[in-house]
Amino acid sequence: MQELQRLNPEQRRAVLHEGAPLLILAGAGSGKTRVITTKIAYLVIEKSADPMSILAVTFTNKAANEMKSRVTAMSAEAAGVMIRTFHSFGAWLLRRHSHLLGIPATYTICDQDDALVVLKNAAGERYEKQELRRYLRWIERAKDYCLGPEDDLTDVSTDRRLTDIYRLYQQRLEASGKLDFGDLIMRTVDLLRRQPEVRDRIRGRFRVVLVDEYQDANAAQFLLLKELYGPENYLCVVGDEDQSIYRFRGADVQNILRFPEAFPGTEIIRLEENYRSTQNILEAATKVVANNRERLGKSLWSKRGAGLSIGLAVLADEREEASFCAALLEDTAPGADLGNTAILYRNNYQSRIFETVFSRLHIPFRLIGTLRFAEREEVKDGLAYLAFLLNDRDEVAFLRIVNKPSRGIGRSSLEKVCAHRTAGWTEACRAALQELSARSRRGLEEFLAIMEQLSAELPRLRPAELVRKMLELSGLHAYYASKDRTEETGRLQNIEELVNAAREYPRGAEGLAGFLESLRLDSSDEDPYERVNAVNLITMHNTKGLEFDRVIVTGMEDGLIPHYREGMEEELELEEERRLFYVAMTRARDRLILTGCRRRQVFGTYKFRSLSRFLGEMPEGLLEPMTPGAAAPAEEEAGSEYGAGTGVYHDRYGPGMIIRKWQEGGHTLVDARFESGKTARFVLRYANLERISLDDR
DNA sequence: CAAGATGTAATTTTT
DNA sequence: TTACATCTTG
Numbered sequence: 001m002q003e004l005q006r007l008n009p010e011q012r013r014a015v016l017h018e019g020a021p022l023l024i025l026a027g028a029g030s031g032k033t034r035v036i037t038t039k040i041a042y043l044v045i046e047k048s049a050d051p052m053s054i055l056a057v058t059f060t061n062k063a064a065n066e067m068k069s070r071v072t073a074m075s076a077e078a079a080g081v082m083i084r085t086f087h088s089f090g091a092w093l094l095r096r097h098s099h100l101l102g103i104p105a106t107y108t109i110c111d112q113d114d115a116l117v118v119l120k121n122a123a124g125e126r127y128e129k130q131e132l133r134r135y136l137r138w139i140e141r142a143k144d145y146c147l148g149p150e151d152d153l154t155d156v157s158t159d160r161r162l163t164d165i166y167r168l169y170q171q172r173l174e175a176s177g178k179l180d181f182g183d184l185i186m187r188t189v190d191l192l193r194r195q196p197e198v199r200d201r202i203r204g205r206f207r208v209v210l211v212d213e214y215q216d217a218n219a220a221q222f223l224l225l226k227e228l229y230g231p232e233n234y235l236c237v238v239g240d241e242d243q244s245i246y247r248f249r250g251a252d253v254q255n256i257l258r259f260p261e262a263f264p265g266t267e268i269i270r271l272e273e274n275y276r277s278t279q280n281i282l283e284a285a286t287k288v289v290a291n292n293r294e295r296l297g298k299s300l301w302s303k304r305g306a307g308l309s310i311g312l313a314v315l316a317d318e319r320e321e322a323s324f325c326a327a328l329l330e331d332t333a334p335g336a337d338l339g340n341t342a343i344l345y346r347n348n349y350q351s352r353i354f355e356t357v358f359s360r361l362h363i364p365f366r367l368i369g370t371l372r373f374a375e376r377e378e379v380k381d382g383l384a385y386l387a388f389l390l391n392d393r394d395e396v397a398f399l400r401i402v403n404k405p406s407r408g409i410g411r412s413s414l415e416k417v418c419a420h421r422t423a424g425w426t427e428a429c430r431a432a433l434q435e436l437s438a439r440s441r442r443g444l445e446e447f448l449a450i451m452e453q454l455s456a457e458l459p460r461l462r463p464a465e466l467v468r469k470m471l472e473l474s475g476l477h478a479y480y481a482s483k484d485r486t487e488e489t490g491r492l493q494n495i496e497e498l499v500n501a502a503r504e505y506p507r508g509a510e511g512l513a514g515f516l517e518s519l520r521l522d523s524s525d526e527d528p529y530e531r532v533n534a535v536n537l538i539t540m541h542n543t544k545g546l547e548f549d550r551v552i553v554t555g556m557e558d559g560l561i562p563h564y565r566e567g568m569e570e571e572l573e574l575e576e577e578r579r580l581f582y583v584a585m586t587r588a589r590d591r592l593i594l595t596g597c598r599r600r601q602v603f604g605t606y607k608f609r610s611l612s613r614f615l616g617e618m619p620e621g622l623l624e625p626m627t628p629g630a631a632a633p634a635e636e637e638a639g640s641e642y643g644a645g646t647g648v649y650h651d652r653y654g655p656g657m658i659i660r661k662w663q664e665g666g667h668t669l670v671d672a673r674f675e676s677g678k679t680a681r682f683v684l685r686y687a688n689l690e691r692i693s694l695d696d697r
Numbered sequence: 698c699a700a701g702a703t704g705t706a707a708t709t710t711t712t
Numbered sequence: 713t714t715a716c717a718t719c720t721t722g
Contacts, residue, residue: 245710
């Protein structure tokens with residue numbers, strides 16, 4: 001197999017390895033995906049392994065899809081290999097054994113929003129939203145550790161009410177015939193433990209189990225691996241303890257650190273040659289992460305030259321930070337692909353200023369990982385109709401859609417329906433009908449009629465047609481069409497997109513359930529691998545597994561990175577933040593630029609900030625200060641230029657023109673007329689008027 | 698019952 | 713600054 005020749009000795013050793021459990025410690029950019037995919041192809045081609053007997057598990061769909069396409073490129077036969085995320089593997093197994101678990105085969109999956117609704121209904125009105133969120137976090141955490149309500153939860157929280165609330169939540173969830181993300185792992189473990197014959201059958205089928213990004217495994221996922229791994233099986237996990245960044249989600253570095261203890265006889269192979277970054281970038285990143293104690297340690301090296309220095313720019317505020325980045329982008333060679341640059345930040349909200357500044361300057365950008373399709377209100381509405389169609393015990397779906405679009409069914413009417421609640425909501429509705437006012441009754445009858453019609457169509461229609469029908473019958477299409485006219489959001493487009501998304505799924509309940517599952521578990525509607533000439537705006541977490549020619553890490557300030565939050569467990573959190581920064585830095589191939597602000601707006605007022613302590617952990621000589629003035633267009637001292645006739649842009653008023661300028665009380669004042677027809681007077685220094693050319697509208 | 702108005706609170710990271 | 717929750721009005 002010629003791919004083997006292209007590997008370095010350690011990579012080859014990892015591919016050829018068999019027998020004992022294998023832990024591959026793969027540094028950033030060391031070609032770990034290549035090793036896994038080649039290993040799969042090697043097993044199929046050279047060792048004549050049955051593709052069906054191989055299971056490869058990842059954490060994100062992004063990674064799973066990437067792996068799938070690379071594997072099939074090497075061997076068409078290997079298309080039969082099962083490559084899934086942990087969650088989707090659990091979902092698959094649970095669906096096939098739903099009869100053993102007392103859950104419907106067409107169960108739907110709760111996302112966090114849905115789970116919060118379930119919890120709210122379960123716990124009653126007496127809790128505030130924030131409290132409920134806290135409890136939900138604890139419940140999720142418990143599930144990360146495979147702990148049920150009856151288990152000792154003191155490691156999760158010592159709150160006395162947690163056990164009760166957790167139990168109520170779980171009952172309510174099960175009564176609704178739904179599973180949450182945690183269930184997908186926890187109940188799979190449960191299934192394999194309680195049904196030894198299922199476990200043995202699975203062990204018999206998947207003789208080879210490969211796990212990517214193992215450093216992000218949580219306790220439940222570890223336990224799942226334990227169940228999958230029998231005496232006849234081969235287990236290989238790949239990971240990098242320095243890139244473990246999902247502690248908040250229950251990921252535990254100890255999982256990878258202690259893998260050799262948990263699986264006796266484990267052999268370790270280190271991949272330390274980095275193929276991605278220049279020496280400078282690598283050295284800086286390595287020096288920073290070396291401050292961590294919780295690591296096995298490896299020494300990354302690269303054959304690439306020293307390369308460019310690492311740029312450091314300190315800007316006045318986040319607005320200047322964004323313009324600085326914009327100037328860098330505008331400086332790039334004509335024809336160069338903006339898609340080769342990524343702008344990274346710690347918190348999602350930091351993207352906002354980049355969006356505004358870039359839009360104004362007509363710099364194309366795309367937000368990666370944020371606007372999740374399935375989490376939009378209008379999409380959730382549509383999905384709720386479909387979920388309810390599959391399972392009329394689904395309380396979350398029912399409450400969402402019974403009166404959306406409005407059918408005149410208000411709170412009091414709903415309470416009457418709830419009083420009749422039995423197993424299914426259809427029944428409860430029918431039972432409550434005669435107690436309702438004429439108006440509410442008509443509305444509810446209409447709702448029931450809609451669902452009945454759709455139910456009749458369910459076995460006959462393919463999901464795409466069914467979705468179309470649902471949008472019409474439910475009135476959602478009309479509802480969002482009229483809304484869209486006034487609000488000009490793309491909501492109508494989004495729900496129509498639902499029709500397209502449903503194509504390719506087989507007809508009937510199973511097909512529909514499969515469609516809903518993929519939407520829930522595969523939220524990546526923006527494909528970072530797709531070539532687009534637009535700069536990438538992305539959180540540090542979301543960059544895992546990605547790489548870019550040029551990376552700008554923004555917000556290099558104490559409090560942002562490392563992120564501060566009260567009550568945090570100092571040392572552990574700090575090491576996690578350091579790993580996150582390490583991940584961010586090692587995404588860069590050729591050029592790494594760090595930016596921070598002297599002050600930043602917090603809740604509308606400016607706060608002074610100090611630079612990130614991580615900057616001090618980098619070798620002195622590698623950092624090269626960049627002067628904002630050189631790259632950013634001069635704005636401050638341009639006061640003298642804002643004469644009458646100057647085109648300006650104001651945040652509130654939009655584009656306009658200066659019509660008069662004069663001095664008064666030591667300040668320069670201007671009057672401006674805007675396109676809206678309004679005029680306004682500003683103190684030039686404070687007004688944040690941006691210059692634009694007049695034909696630039 | 699629903700849309701508008703007004704007041705108050707708050708920003709990690711994601712399958 | 714904005715998001716969201718509660719109150720008020722049509």
